[in-house]
Amino acid sequence: MKIVKYTDIDPVEFNNEIAMGIKARVLIGKNDGAENFCMRIFKIAENGYTPRHTHEWEHEMFIQSGTGKVLDGNEWKPVTSGTAVFIPGNVEHQIKNSGTEPLILLCIIPSGAPEL
């Protein structure tokens, strides 16, 4: 059994035009023996965003805290603490922080996809 506070894991930072203001951590992954799916957590700073992209694997997300918006087709939809988001494979997506606090979200992906 692995029990870890997410803040005890060193983050990987992404801070460029494609992915802005992101601190990313793998919470549970292949190094822990998780063979089916991988849990990551992303902390997105004010004005930050994830890449606008498409890939064949799905995301299952849950907003831990903060306020943001998710690109769904051509429409931006609001998300906040307690919102779950299912992004099927091959659907274009992007998440932006639309508030002033960090946007913190879990994102689970199937094994085989890049963990970060």
Next chain:
Amino acid sequence: MKIVKYTDIDPVEFNNEIAMGIKARVLIGKNDGAENFCMRIFKIAENGYTPRHTHEWEHEMFIQSGTGKVLDGNEWKPVTSGTAVFIPGNVEHQIKNSGTEPLILLCIIPSGAPEL
């Protein structure tokens, strides 16, 4: 894409000697086309607990809020908001609320296991 606030889903309640004070919701599952893994959320009331049991599938958990303890072997270990817990398959486990606020946690399981 599915976007849902967890409080907008009607919970399934468990309130017996085996599982006490539980409100359970499937956030993303097979009915949404999620083929690899299923995200559920559990709200455990003060003095509540999940079953003490063992099964072949794993759990990946994340504590949204509250304070609790997780059975790891013969030892109870504390968890709180921001703690991730990986319970491999075939490992006995139980979660109890050890605080006065509700203990709210995500629990992701592989597809094929019972969603609730």
